[in-house]
Amino acid sequence: MTSTASSAATAAPHRSAHLRLDGIGVSHPGRRVLTDVSLTVATSERIGLIGENGAGKTTLLHVAAGLLVPGTGTVRRPERTGLLRQELELPATTTLAQVVEQAVVEVRALEHRLTALAAGIAEAPDDAATADAYDTVLRDAERHGLWALEARIETVLGGMGLARLPRSRAVGELSGGQRRRLALAALLLARPTALLLDEPTNHLDDDAVDFLADELAGWRGPVLLASHDRWFLDEVATGVVDLDPAMGPDESAGGPPRQGTSSTGGYSAHLAQRELARRRWAERFAAQGQERERLQEIAEVSGREIFHTTAPKSEGRITRKFYSDRAAKTVGGRVRSARHRLDALERTAVGAPPEPLSFAGFDRGAEPAIDADLPLVRLSGARVAGRLAPTDLELRAGDRLLVEGPNGSGKSTLLAVLAGELRPNGGAVERQGSVAVGRLAQDDSWPDLSCPAEAAFRSRLRAGDRAPTLAELGLLRDGDASRPLGELSPGQRRRVALAALVAEPAPLLLLDEPTNHLSLALAEELERALEDYPGTVVLATHDRWVRRRWRGRVLPVRSGAD
Template identity: 90%
Template sequence: MTSTALSATTAATHRSTHLRLDGIGVSHPGRRVLTDVSLTVTTGERIGLIGENGAGKTTLLHVAAGLLVPGTGTVHRPEATGLLRQDLDLPAPTTLEQVVEQAVAEIRALEHRLAVLAAGIAEEPGDPAMADAYDAVLRDAERHGLWALDARIETVLHGLGLARLPRSRAVGELSGGQRRRLALAALLLARPTALLLDEPTNHLDDDAVDFLAGELAGWRGPVLLASHDRWFLDEVATGVVDLDPALGPDESAGGPPRQGTPSTGGYSSYLEHRELARRRWAERFAAQGQERERLQEIADVSGREIFHTTAPKSEGRITRKFYGDRAAKTVGGRVRSARHRLAALERTAVGAPPEPLRFAGFDRGAATAIDAELPLVRLTGARVEGRLAATDLELRAGDRVLVEGPNGTGKSTLLAVLAGELRPDGGTVQRQGSVVVGRLAQDDAWPDLSCTAEAAFRSRLRDGDRAPTLEELGLLRAGDADRPLGELSPGQRRRVALAALVAEPAPLLLLDEPTNHLSLALAEELERALEDFPGTVVLATHDRWVRRRWRGRVVPVRPGTA
């Protein structure tokens, strides 16, 4: 649940309030996870770690906590450093009350120490060492809020949605989300100097995320957190460190891409930094192309051009030869120089910037079959017992609809009804002809995980022979596209499912939690691609970043009666 003052041979634990990692390198069998990552988190700073799944965010947090010794580099952490892990290991019989009291045990112990020191001062009132010790413990008690501790416990449990649980409830009886929130509550109550948080907003609703954001905004020590929650990063982070290789060649021309590219400010500032880097990359690539053309033109000078600059015909033969030889040497030197520079340019050539994600055009038959004057789908009182209340909804060509509601209210059920995959128990569903529907389910189901990613992708296409590859779409590297689905991460399998909709988009797209398991960069590209998508989009998501920026229609859903 928490990790405090854990040491490693390459790490030092001391009383500094800063967290510093210098030149961190970590390798796993067959691959390098972190390469020369350096960052410093000072008192009051909140640094967000972002990057693809597998980029090393959790690994870096474990190094910072002292749970993992890096292959290279050093770590300096405050004496009290607490880690919230993604995976929890709490004994099942432990009660909620025991977890809370264990978290605040050191703070409660301050009261006993004060009583002991006060008794000592009463016996020896003139002892300055005893008085100094009492003052030091008193300062600790005030800093940790000893006399408001019980009120603090209530505030944290309420803020994280745990106040209604009986304190006698065993951890083994809690849901995964409740255990995760309990671990976060215990960490906040323990008040370590430095906080290391791995996906802290997982299993939190909007109110709990707001509470956590407020807690971190007032945290006195350094905070290092890994998160896919863009709203949270924008609200909380004072800086963002991207563990994916640097975007563009600016920092690394002629060498390996650099990890740990920092930017100041929240997630919005990071996006501006990233867009600037992308622009610089494109400008540098364009300038390189122009220089290549100029040098090639010089290098291709023909022998005939060497004699363009000669003496007038009235000059004598010897004079003409002199001028001709000098011109040949001059032009020949320019040609050799151009060829050398051209070869050097090719050795350090900047690759083309990646194309942003775009939806391909509609299949001609699917597009021409739509009558823009008529609804694509119309629900009238459609309901599913226990899952979706009676719902009226009309979708037309080009509509943008956001489906909102807490977990269990029927968002996924509504999308399944719209897709024709689920027949409602009541009400009516009217469709315009045989409108083609593309659906991205919340949990992608693959019948054969031994199938390669490329084959699985093509199995979902109407015309797999003409479609681009996963690598050409920019959604998987060639090596990963040839691996079985079962060997891929959830994020990579999500990309394969998304690829089918990108390569052959349907006029009606139904997207259920589309940003789940995606890197933040790809999630941004997907949202931009949807803005330019000419068809109809219905999107269900908990992603607060998406919901806050939504400009289309919003449809709230209610659960059906059991």
């Protein structure tokens, strides 16, 4: 996992079933994204990529897919390698049927090829070349499931929760989650040898995640996936590669920490191995500091002693000079040895363990004027036609509510009603005065992606001039906070959206899939911060890791479709 290569050329796809990246380095203007990353994904291996938002996971996947040529390093990939992007670009007028047919076009072509070859054999039964070609295509057809293709299409669309959608439906008419699931379904139907998946479980409900996990468990080629889904990584990954430089420098030399350190097993196993490695790194750094101080003291104190060496006063002048010269020689040798060892130590010095971003938590500020004896919001039979069934709900100060349900059941719709952004078609909504609401939408929307992140964050605040910076909140480093939103990763933009709620927390906080795109470390810090949140929290999520540890109320919702 840690071997390197210096060539800047990216090799063409090859017939090996392995995926191999050696010494990958990628730079953007003013910053380094990837440094000397090496990894190999063998057949049937499923390697999870993790790391802070902006650590380069998506960049590495694009390098692996051949969409980005690295500044240094080489890539070897199977001839048929498929990538699921984190953000999709499908023409709005493309229909679901067209997406599906494009995905299986190579399998359909096998059928046409078989038909043509069969006709050739009928015309020339003794043509051995045609017969051999027919046998080869027949084996390919069997391997790619040509005879069960229609059943496979139905199975995959059903597994992604898309079976009930008309095949004539245009992509532009689908929700963001549906488009995402359609792209994943198309990739599974295309059956590339190697799979590259960027946040594959975003927008998937439990049934779809289970289906995907089963698909990947039986995948014959290499799978490299970037994910912040802790449950999914535990369930699916056979190994984890961490792009954060937090596991320590190479044991055999000094220099900067490695990027792309690996561990076996899923996410939980990685946490244990990572913590052990980080503790060893800290111990080595501390021991190095103590040794440096010891050598410096020898060099400085003994150096002064050279010039203050004396012999007993009772001795004669010649004897005193003898003792003085011998002492000076001994001390001088010790000084030279200490200085040589100091030089060697500095050449191979272990760097300090990097300080990760640390989420500062919610700014408590002044407690809102809320009457604890009255509900903040009360829904009585509130419904939205086709989207949310009649719902009764009462929220009071300090409540914790988890909203559960499959895709399309109305979770986001319910949060929009609670926020006052959507008026129900029926039922009633009562609010306690003008209670301020903070809402994190499932999909972040920014009108101007050229706006620097810090300015975009402050534009969403009531008192932007008095708020802490993104760096002070522990959500973005200063260098990233000054960059335009369009240059940030989806996870970094998610942090900017979250920052507005963190800096000015509202009495009622509504979070729709809050862990989507967030790094694993920040997701856990956010969960801990919500436990002490002074207001009321409503959380809608598919994240099983979050749901299994939830200790508040739970509200199952169902669609209002007739």
